[in-house]
Amino acid sequence: KQEVTQIPAALSVPEGENLVLNCSFTDSAIYNLQWFRQDPGKGLTSLLLIQSSQREQTSGRLNASLDKSSGRSTLYIAASQPGDSATYLCAATIWGSTLTFGKGTMLLVSP
Amino acid sequence: EAGVAQSPRYKIIEKRQSVAFWCNPISGHATLYWYQQILGQGPKLLIQFQNNGVVDDSQLPKDRFSAERLKGVDSTLKIQPAKLEDSAVYLCASSFPKTSPELFFGEGSRLTVL
Numbered sequence: 001k002q003e004v005t006q007i008p009a010a011l012s013v014p015e016g017e018n019l020v021l022n023c024s025f026t027d028s029a030i031y032n033l034q035w036f037r038q039d040p041g042k043g044l045t046s047l048l049l050i051q052s053s054q055r056e057q058t059s060g061r062l063n064a065s066l067d068k069s070s071g072r073s074t075l076y077i078a079a080s081q082p083g084d085s086a087t088y089l090c091a092a093t094i095w096g097s098t099l100t101f102g103k104g105t106m107l108l109v110s111p
Numbered sequence: 112e113a114g115v116a117q118s119p120r121y122k123i124i125e126k127r128q129s130v131a132f133w134c135n136p137i138s139g140h141a142t143l144y145w146y147q148q149i150l151g152q153g154p155k156l157l158i159q160f161q162n163n164g165v166v167d168d169s170q171l172p173k174d175r176f177s178a179e180r181l182k183g184v185d186s187t188l189k190i191q192p193a194k195l196e197d198s199a200v201y202l203c204a205s206s207f208p209k210t211s212p213e214l215f216f217g218e219g220s221r222l223t224v225l
Contacts, residue, residue: 004153032212043115043202043216044154051212089153093212098144098167101153 002027002094006102013080014110021075021105023090028068031093035064035075038087038104047088048075080109113137115217117203123223129191132220135184136205142166144214145178145188146202154202160186193224 003026013019023033032051036044048057048064050073056065063076073090087106091099116135124130136143141162146154157176159166162183171178175194180186190197200219206212 034213036216041221043117043218044204044214046213046215049211049213091153098156098159099154099214101155103151103153 002030002092002097002100004090004092004100004102006088006090006105008105009103010106010108012108012110015080015082017080017109018076018078019080019107021077021088021090021107023073023075023092023102025071025073025092025100027092027094028071029094030068031095033064033066033073033093034091034099035062035073036089036091038089040086044089077107080107082109082111085109115203115205115215117201117217117220119220120218121221121223123225124193126195126224127192129189130193130222131190132188132201132203132222134186134188134203134217136186136203137207137215140205140207140215141183142206142208143180143186144204144206145186146204148200148202148219150199157188157201190222193222195224198222198224 007022034049035047050066061078087104089104091101143160145157148154157171158168158178160180178188202219204214204216
């Protein structure tokens with residue numbers, strides 16, 4: 001059974017800092033890994049999707065990497081802004097199964 | 112492009128009562144998912160539909176939860192009778208796997224059971 005762990009559970013940084021959110025998974029036979037953002041009281045917004053054949057994906061100030069051999073993914077946020085404050089969730093899909101989510105990292109970026 | 116629509120956004124009921132949630136996926140999306148998200152946890156899959164057929168309902172508490180997707184478009188998730196531990200946000204998502212495995216989520220329906 002796939003298990004997904006996210007560290008840290010919460011993170012507080014001043015505006016402008018670069019930061020890294022970590023995600024680890026137990027089953028390396030993943031099909032893809034997705035990063036989502038969730039604002040309070042809202043649904044999930046897809047940020048980046050990395051296929052198993054890819055090493056990383058970039059969108060604006062966000063960069064996500066995937067290392068299947070070590071069972072890890074990282075989400076790098078450059079030049080953080082207060083508007084980046086949200087909970088970030090990673091989810092891994094293994095072949096023949098559906099998404100398994102981590103518990104998320106709650107990010108607070110202060111002005 | 113319209114997103115995934117869910118209703119109601121909020122519902123408060125007494126335990127042992129029943130409740131139903133509705134979801135309309137993005138037009139053309141063949142796959143529809145219902146997730147349960149308890150406060151402080153990641154979403155947990157309850158049921159996955161491919162068109163109007165069930166792909167995975169292994170984590171659906173079938174003694175009290177039911178879901179249907181008639182005509183392969185919108186879907187209804189029902190809880191009867193509700194328990195205190197059913198208090199959660201119920202998220203609906205859809206995807207079109209032939210083009211992308213990316214999931215698109217609705218805003219969710221928040222259930223409080225008293």
